Amino acid sequence: MQLLRYVETYQGSLNWFPNVLYGFMMSISVYLAAYKNLDASTDFLEEKGSFGVIDEYDFIVVGAGSAGSVVANRLSANYSVLLLEAGGEPHPLHLIPLFALFLINYEEIDWQHKSVPQKHSTFAQNHRQSLLSQGKSLGGTSNINFLMHSRGNPKDFDNMAEVVDDPAWNYDNLLPFFKKHEDYIAKPFFKYIQEGPDDVHGYGGDLTIQVPPYTGMAEKYLKATEELGYQRMDLNGRYTEGFDYTYTPMRFGRRQSTFTAFLEPIRHRSNLTIRKFAHVTKVLLGGNESEAYGVRYNHHGVPRYAHARREVILSAGALNTPKLLLLSGIGPKEDLEELGIPVMQDLPVGKNLQDHASTYLGPFFINESISFNPDRDLTSIRLPEYLTRGSGPLTSSSASAFGFLATDVAKSAGESDWPDVQLIFSGSAICKECDRFLAKSFNIKEDVLMKYYKHAKGRDGFMQIVSNARPKARGDLRLQSADPDMPALIDPKYLDNEHDLKVTIAGVKRAIDIVENTTTFQKLGAHFTTEVFPGCEDVEFRSDAYWECYIRQFTVSLHHIVGTCSMAKSPENGVVDTKLRVFGTKRLRVIDASIMPRVPVGNTNAPAIMIGEKGADLILQLWENS
Numbered sequence: 001m002q003l004l005r006y007v008e009t010y011q012g013s014l015n016w017f018p019n020v021l022y023g024f025m026m027s028i029s030v031y032l033a034a035y036k037n038l039d040a041s042t043d044f045l046e047e048k049g050s051f052g053v054i055d056e057y058d059f060i061v062v063g064a065g066s067a068g069s070v071v072a073n074r075l076s077a078n079y080s081v082l083l084l085e086a087g088g089e090p091h092p093l094h095l096i097p098l099f100a101l102f103l104i105n106y107e108e109i110d111w112q113h114k115s116v117p118q119k120h121s122t123f124a125q126n127h128r129q130s131l132l133s134q135g136k137s138l139g140g141t142s143n144i145n146f147l148m149h150s151r152g153n154p155k156d157f158d159n160m161a162e163v164v165d166d167p168a169w170n171y172d173n174l175l176p177f178f179k180k181h182e183d184y185i186a187k188p189f190f191k192y193i194q195e196g197p198d199d200v201h202g203y204g205g206d207l208t209i210q211v212p213p214y215t216g217m218a219e220k221y222l223k224a225t226e227e228l229g230y231q232r233m234d235l236n237g238r239y240t241e242g243f244d245y246t247y248t249p250m251r252f253g254r255r256q257s258t259f260t261a262f263l264e265p266i267r268h269r270s271n272l273t274i275r276k277f278a279h280v281t282k283v284l285l286g287g288n289e290s291e292a293y294g295v296r297y298n299h300h301g302v303p304r305y306a307h308a309r310r311e312v313i314l315s316a317g318a319l320n321t322p323k324l325l326l327l328s329g330i331g332p333k334e335d336l337e338e339l340g341i342p343v344m345q346d347l348p349v350g351k352n353l354q355d356h357a358s359t360y361l362g363p364f365f366i367n368e369s370i371s372f373n374p375d376r377d378l379t380s381i382r383l384p385e386y387l388t389r390g391s392g393p394l395t396s397s398s399a400s401a402f403g404f405l406a407t408d409v410a411k412s413a414g415e416s417d418w419p420d421v422q423l424i425f426s427g428s429a430i431c432k433e434c435d436r437f438l439a440k441s442f443n444i445k446e447d448v449l450m451k452y453y454k455h456a457k458g459r460d461g462f463m464q465i466v467s468n469a470r471p472k473a474r475g476d477l478r479l480q481s482a483d484p485d486m487p488a489l490i491d492p493k494y495l496d497n498e499h500d501l502k503v504t505i506a507g508v509k510r511a512i513d514i515v516e517n518t519t520t521f522q523k524l525g526a527h528f529t530t531e532v533f534p535g536c537e538d539v540e541f542r543s544d545a546y547w548e549c550y551i552r553q554f555t556v557s558l559h560h561i562v563g564t565c566s567m568a569k570s571p572e573n574g575v576v577d578t579k580l581r582v583f584g585t586k587r588l589r590v591i592d593a594s595i596m597p598r599v600p601v602g603n604t605n606a607p608a609i610m611i612g613e614k615g616a617d618l619i620l621q622l623w624e625n626s
Ligand SMILES: Cc1cc2nc3c(=O)[nH]c(=O)nc-3n(C[C@H](O)[C@H](O)[C@H](O)COP(=O)(O)OP(=O)(O)OC[C@H]3O[C@@H](n4cnc5c(N)ncnc54)[C@H](O)[C@@H]3O)c2cc1C
Pocket: 062, 063, 064, 065, 066, 067, 068, 084, 085, 086, 087, 104, 132, 133, 134, 135, 136, 137, 138, 139, 140, 141, 142, 144, 145, 146, 147, 148, 149, 150, 278, 279, 280, 281, 315, 316, 317, 318, 320, 321, 324, 558, 559, 560, 561, 592, 593, 594, 603, 604, 605, 606, 608
C-alpha cells in the first residue's frame, strides 16, 4: 500500500511508463523464448528416466486446452489419465487481460496456423493469408483468447440437436454442462438475471465469470444501443437481440484459463500425469475395427508411445484434431491415398470448417478524453493498482461490451429471433505503437496499418468489431504431406458468397448507426474516421462498394474455428456420433470445438468447455455402468 501511495503521488512525473511498456512488448519474443527454453530444459531433466517400459493409463487425453483440461480433470477423479500437451507452462503475462491482443502470433505460445491465400478476403494480410492463432501451452487457446464469455444462442444448440437428431444436444439438456463449472457473479443492479429454477447460471464452480472491474466507455456504448431500441440482456441466457457488458473468466483481475481453473488445482493428483512438450503425431489403431489403443508422440525429440486401457480422447482443437486424425489414416479416402497414408476409415475429416470472419471497424473519434488512451492512461500507477487491488484497465481485454442483432437478411428469412451479427465494442484509442502491435496480432501488412492509423494516434476514440455470426462459407483442412511437422492446408473460404458479404455490410451500417444516430454519442461528437482504407481509394467513401472493399481488405478471424470433426447422424455427414465417438472406430473420441456442426452465434471458449463437461460425462456414464 505504501508503494501504491508513493506512485499515486508521483505518477505525474512518472509518465515514462507507456514507453517502457511498449519497449517491453516489442521485445517480448526474447522474454517468451527465455521462459519457454527454461521450462523445456527443466521438463527434459525432470522427465528423463520417468517413462515406464509400458506407459499405460486408463485414458489418454491429447491436448490440454479449453476442452481437454476439463476432460482430464473429470476423468482423473476416478481413473488414471495421461494428458499430453505439445506446449509448456502458460506464460505468466497471459494472466493480464489487457495484454491479450498483444500476445498472439508468437511461436513459443501460439501454433500460428495460416490459411492458404484467400480469394475473396484478407487482402491486407501478408500474402492474403489469414492468421489462425491457437494457444500452445497448458490451457491451450483459453490462455490467449480475448476472455469473452459467450455461450452461444439457445437456438444454436436446438438447431444442433435437430441436425444430429439427438435431443441430448439441445439447449435445455446442455444447460447443466454450461452451469456445472460456473461461478457466476452477476453485475449488480441488473434485473435481467433470473433467479430460482429458471436460472441459467451456475455458482461456486471452478470458473469465475464476471464483468471486469474496469469497463471504460462500455456504459456509453450500451446507452447508445438502448437508444436504438436494443435491450440490455443476459447474453449467456435465453437472449435474442440485445447488448451487455462482456463477462469474462476472471478472478481478482487475473485471467482464468482452463489451466488455472481445471488443471492447476489438481495437477498433483496421483491419477493424473501431465506430460508437457509432448507432440502427438499418430493415434495407434489396431484390428479390423480400427480400435484405438494408444498414441505415438515426440517428446524433446524422442519418439514415445503410450497405451490406453480404455479410450483415447482427442482434444487438440479444431485445426490439430483433424490433422491428427488424417495423419492416423482417418479421413477422405482419396486424399489419404494420394499421400500414401493407409486408410483406416473414410470420413469427411477437415470438411465443414467454419469461422467468424470479422472486420475491425474504426477508428471512431470523440471530443472528450474518456476512452482508454494508452499513451495517456497507462501511467505507472496501473501496475501496482492491478497487482494489489486487481483493478484498473489492465483487467480488461478491451472488448468491454458486445451484442447480437438480426439484420434484414435474418429477418427476411423469418429468423429475427436468431441474430446473425455480433458487434464487439473496444473502448481503446490507437496508441503510438498500436499500428505495429495490431499488424503483428492480425498478420496485417505493417505499412497498411501505419498509413491508415497515422492520423488516429493518441486521439480519443474506439473501435467496433463486426462479425458475421452465422456464415454460409464452408472451408476445409487438408494435409499437404504425411509429415506431421508440415503445416496443414487450411482454407476457410471467407466471404466466398453474397450472403456473408451482405450480412457483414448490414452489420457495419448498424455499427455506424450506434455511433452517428444516437444522442449519447453525438454529445461526444462521435464520428467514423474520414481516412480511406488503403486499397479502397477508387470507390466512393462510405458507399456499399466502399464497405465491401473495407471488409474484404480488413478481414480478421475471430478465431472461432469449428466443424472440422463434425458431430452427425451418420458417417456420410460427419466424423463423430452424438456420443463423440469417431465413426467406424472403437475407443476413440473427439472432445473439443471441432465437433460443433455449426459455429454458434457468439464465441467458442464457453461452448468448448461445455463440450469438455458433456464429453467427460458421456465417458464416465459408459465406464461406470460397464
Ligand atoms: C486470439 C483468439 C481470441 C479468441 N477470443 C475468444 C473470446 O474472447 N471468447 C471465446 O469464447 N473464444 C475466443 N477464442 C476461441 C476459443 O478460445 C477457442 O475456440 C477454444 O479455446 C477452443 O478450445 P479447444 O479445446 O477446442 O482447443 P484449444 O484450447 O486450442 O486446445 C487444444 C490444445 O491441444 C494442444 N495440441 C494441439 N495439437 C496437439 C498435438 N498434436 N499433441 C499434443 N497437444 C496438442 C494445443 O497446444 C492446445 O493446448 C479466441 C481464440 C483466439 C485464438
